[in-house]
Amino acid sequence: MSHNITTIGFDADDTLWQNEEFFRLTQDIFYDLLRDYADPDHLAARLLQSERKNLGHYGFGIKGFMLSMIETAIEVTDEKVPATVIQTIIEAGQEMLRHPVNLLPHAQEAVEALGRDYRLVLITKGDLLDQERKLAQSGLGEMFDAVEIVADKTPRTYIRAFMRHGHGPDRAIMVGNSMKSDVVPAIEAGGWGVHVPSKYEWEMERADAPVDHPKFRVMKDLSELEALVAELA
Structure with missing residues (x-):
């Protein structure tokens, strides 16, 4: 489908x-x-x-x-x-x-591959200057069609971002390591939420996984993302 x-x-x-x-x-x-x-x-x-x-x-x-x-x-x-x-x-x-920016395994390859066919939006929260510094040092900045540095991530955040830079959350996938900030609110906004677990988890980013939701997916790392997107698209 x-x-x-x-x-x-x-x-x-x-x-x-x-x-x-x-x-x-x-x-x-x-x-x-x-x-x-x-x-x-x-x-x-x-x-x-x-x-x-x-x-x-x-x-x-x-x-x-x-x-x-x-x-x-x-x-x-x-x-x-x-x-x-x-x-x-x-x-x-x-x-x-x-501290220098250290890309995680498969990050650059995943962004490069998906950027050929999809609109890419970086949605991150944190200090504006620090996030801009890290993005510039990462070497990935030019690969994104848009960047949103936000105070927090709520369903409304994703609705606005995907309406502004795409065709709405129902035609968007959000990929991230935080169940609370990246996955759950993106699904609540109407999009797909793809969880990529990280080595460490901050206590304040924990949330129950929406395991029964049809728009929830889990990957072991970003090497699986291109195939998953092809399956969902």
């Missing part, structure tokens, strides 16, 4: 290039800095609590993560955190912002 697919949306972080791994490495530095004040499990819980609280203020991305680490450090030390610790947290965040 033909579904007349014309548009394919791609997530960026941990779908096309590594991202969460660098957050995990920085968190390990953070835990080591504060090991005299709290154990890693407690620090992880407090940091996640700060991140949840601060999303509405700082949004997604490295800068908000850095500010949440600083806030957590102040709280767990009863405002006694040494200035050197704050400085090290800032430097770790700055290093994340300078």
